[in-house]
Amino acid sequence: MPRIYGRATSSNVQMVMWGAAELGLAVERLDYGFGHASTKTPEFLARNPMGLVPVLQDGDLTVWESAAILRYLCAEYGHAPFYPASPRTRAPLDIWAEWIKSTFTPALLNGLFYPLVRRDPASFPPTQIQDAAAAIAPLAKMLDTRLGQGPWIAGTDFTFADISCGHLLYRYFGLPFDRIDTPNLAAYYSRLQNRPAFRDHVMVSWEPLRWKDPSL
Numbered sequence: 036m037p038r039i040y041g042r043a044t045s046s047n048v049q050m051v052m053w054g055a056a057e058l059g060l061a062v063e064r065l066d067y068g069f070g071h072a073s074t075k076t077p078e079f080l081a082r083n084p085m086g087l088v089p090v091l092q093d094g095d096l097t098v099w100e101s102a103a104i105l106r107y108l109c110a111e112y113g114h115a116p117f118y119p120a121s122p123r124t125r126a127p128l129d130i131w132a133e134w135i136k137s138t139f140t141p142a143l144l145n146g147l148f149y150p151l152v153r154r155d156p157a158s159f160p161p162t163q164i165q166d167a168a169a170a171i172a173p174l175a176k177m178l179d180t181r182l183g184q185g186p187w188i189a190g191t192d193f194t195f196a197d198i199s200c201g202h203l204l205y206r207y208f209g210l211p212f213d214r215i216d217t218p219n220l221a222a223y224y225s226r227l228q229n230r231p232a233f234r235d236h237v238m239v240s241w242e243p244l245r246w247k248d249p250s251l
C-alpha cells in the first residue's frame with residue numbers, strides 16, 4: 036500500500052490524501068513534521084533532502100513535492116476524466132494547478148495564514164492583513180471567473196485540478212479577514228464540502244499549528 040509521510044494538519048499533505056481518497060486508493064499515512072516525528076533525521080532526509088512533508092513511498096519509488104505526488108498518483112492509479120490522458124485536455128487544467136501553487140498559495144499562506152495563525156502577530160506590520168487581503172482579492176476573482184457556474188474547474192468533470200485548487204479553500208474561507216464577494220467560488224466551496232473525502236482529509240483543524248507566546 037502506498038505510504039504518505041506527513042501530518043494531517045499540513046495543507047500539502049491534505050492535498051495528496053484527498054486526491055488519493057478521490058481515486059479510491061487506500062494510503063497509509065504516518066505522522067511526520069511539526070509536532071510529530073522529525074523530518075530532519077538522516078533517514079527522512081534521504082527520502083526528501085528538503086526535510087518537508089509530504090513524501091510518498093510506493094514500493095521502491097520515493098516522491099516528494101505534493102504536486103508531483105498528486106500527479107504520480109493520478110497517472111499510476113487514476114483515469115480520465117479525473118486525470119485526462121490527452122495533453123490538450125490536461126494542459127488547461129495544469130494551468131490552474133500550477134497557478135494555485137505558484138501564485139495563490141504564497142498569497143494565502145505567507146500573506147494571511149502565517150500572520151493570523153502560525154507566527155507572532157506582532158512580528159508583522161500593522162497593515163499586514165489588510166494588505167494581504169487586497170493582494171489576494173484579484174486572485175480570488177480570477178478563480179471565481181474561471182469557475183463560473185462550474186460546477187468544477189474543468190466544467191462538468193471533477194478533476195485533479197479541483198484537488199490542487201480546492202484544498203486551499205478551507206484556509207481561504209476559514210481565516211478571519213475581509214474577503215471580496217466571489218459567489219462562484221463560495222458556491223464551489225459549498226460543493227467541495229459536500230464531498231466526504233474533502234471533509235475527512237482537508238477540513239482538519241489548524242489549532243495545533245497556532246503560535247504560542249513562549250513567555251507565557
Ligand SMILES: N[C@@H](CCC(=O)N[C@@H](CS)C(=O)NCC(=O)O)C(=O)O
Pocket residue numbers: 042045046047048067068069070074086087088089099100101102
Ligand atoms: N513545495 C512543497 C512544500 C512542502 C512544505 O512546505 N511542507 C510543510 C507542511 S505544509 C512542512 O513540511 N513543514 C515543516 C514541518 O511540518 O515540519 C510541497 O508542495 O510538497
